[in-house]
Amino acid sequence: MLPEMPAPAIRTSGLSKDYGARRGVFDLELQVQGPEIFGFLGPNGSGKTTTIRLLMGMIRPTSGQAFVFGLDCVRDSVAVKRKVGYLPGDVPQFGSLTGEEVVAYLGGMRGGVDRRRVQSLCERFELDLSRRSREYSNGNKQKLAIVLAFMHSPELLILDEPTSGLDPLNRQDFYKLLREANDAGATVFLSSHVLSEIEQICDRVGIIREGRLVRVAELDELRKSGNKSLEEVFLGYFIEEPPKLLGS
């Protein structure tokens, strides 16, 4: 008897969200078999955030289904979120709550928070939790969102443009954190349009264009196709004649 295969970290089947006027996501067939770091690439408005919100059960699909570790993202939404750490594309505003209170509040909703884990994350990113959320710079708000996504050491991290607002040093720290989480067995699904970071950290990439998944491939496989850089491959999907890149 064959051993039962573990359910993929993410699986979508004919997943669509139609906002009308050709906006949304259409017939998405995607599988992310953890643990890996999967980069989700696409220009602004291509459907990256919509896909992520569908996976998180924030929005309901027009048709099709999405599963996280075999759990239906709509029906089993609460169970899904026990396993997931989420960083939204729009960093939430917590007004006059301090960072300490935000972490305690959301940790409380999660049923408890590992103080040592939070402490180590904050020290790593030099994030002072004693300050009010409204006083944080954009970068610090992003760091707080990173802490909230990683604080419970989730099995799956769903991150929507996670490095936006971070300075180069903190970006490197963040990439290291991703690698560590992945080495510890976590799967990472992150959207970005920063090609260099996708090249640096991802094992596989999916490219989405006008709501449709146009390519899923290993990064090495993409690189091998005609000795092109990821940037050239990416631009190839969006511009009929990609411009000569600087230095190429």
Add this chain to the structure above:
Amino acid sequence: MTSVLFGLRLGRWGVLGFSIAAIASVFIQTVGYYQIAGHSPAEHAAFGAAITTLAAQLVALFPAPVRPDTVGGYVEFRGFHPLAILFAVWALVSSTGFARGDEERGIVEASLATGTTRVGLVASRAVAFAVGLIMAALAAGAGYVLGVSADRESVAIGRVLEESALLVAIGLACYGIGLLVAQLSPARSATAAAGGVLLALFLVNSLSRVLDWLTAWRWLSPFRYYDLSQPLPPGGGFDIRGFAALLAIAVAMTGAAALAFAYRDLGSALIAVPAKPRPQSHAPSANPLWRIAVVRGVYEGRFGLLAWSVGTAAVAAAFALLTRTVVNVMLQLPTLLPYLSIFVHQRLYPAVLGYTYFNVAQLLFAALAIAHVARWSAEDVSGRLEIALSQPYSRAAVVVERVAVLTAVGLVVTAASGVTLGLMSHYEGIDLDTGRLAAASLMLVPFALVFATAGALLAGWNPRAAVGLLGAFAFASYLDTELATVFKLPAWVQDLSAFKLFGTPLLDGIDGRNLALTIALAVLGLASSILLMQRRDVGA
């Protein structure tokens, strides 16, 4: 010019809403006069006496009416005086919204980046608000003209324009004051500080009508200069000096605000107190309250809870303190005795106190519910709901927790105001039935929940419009209650008002049918909002 148009564009819903409220309320009051005042001179005189009675009860809020037996005097009192308060609130929200709200959203920074000077920006937004005010004030005047014309009575257009000009002037004066206070206070407390200053100025003037020692200070209040004119009734007049004083206050305060804005850093108050050095923290708060559902919501809003408790308790105390004085004044007027006879079968003081206080308390609890709905809508827009739903917490639990927080807050606020009312009335020698007082106070909570669950439903449908729509529902409900008897509206129309559900529990005890209906409506609203929350998109 572009900045003025941009300011108008940002405030277009406010202009539209207040214009509609102005024309509707004034028109209804004007038409209402012809419905209830009778036709003969004797009927008019009797009606005027009854309104004088009512005015005596409300003397701490509104100036005494001039010739309330005439349409001008009546509408001045019932239509335009409350509208002046409404316009002051509009001015408060607009001024602090521009000075600090737009600043937090980056709109001010973007505007200044275009090369607009700070003084120019303040001036353009003040002009935009003035244009909006003029439109709403003219709408109020139009409501009066339409109402009077419907009865084929002639209208002195000049007086109507004077009345509209007065509304514009009080609105601009309050706008200038709000704008200045907002420059001096930190962003997060700007609305509260400006609201506190305007409330204090209003009370200095209005309470000076019953407390002699305050008369020496009322020159400070713009509402004093508003009171000097009553252009509509015969025998009233338009005090040009009072009007000029209001405009002078508006110009001086707006100018001072522009100057303060020119000298302060964006995001800071003019005089910013340097932050105390704090030890850095890398750990979450150890406060266990954050871990307990409902308690964390109450704890987060603890300062608001304190303000609501103190505020409603102060209102209760003020009513208890003023009741004996007001009723004694009324008893000295023989023409008022028929009106008071409706309370004769009750004990007079408790009956008047119960009737007047709980009327205002209903409005306050509707406002408390609307304030919570505003917070829920803000959580949706700010992304906080999305991050909360990324925790293993069901959507139904989020809705239930929100309503439970409001219930807990409502219980604390009503306990504070109920106990204060009981103690202060006892101190004044007005003994209320303790059981009925407790029941009436508790009844305010399900009453607020009806508004809150309707608001939760609206917030689920359209978070940006929820507060406006709920406010409109509260306003329409209140008008329905106020005008039902005037217009002899059919019973089913009267039953549409949420305020009708409350009844008069301090006078007659709790009406079991009303209580059951109130609870049923709240439960229905809760269930519907849970269903809607489960089906809707969040963050889209």
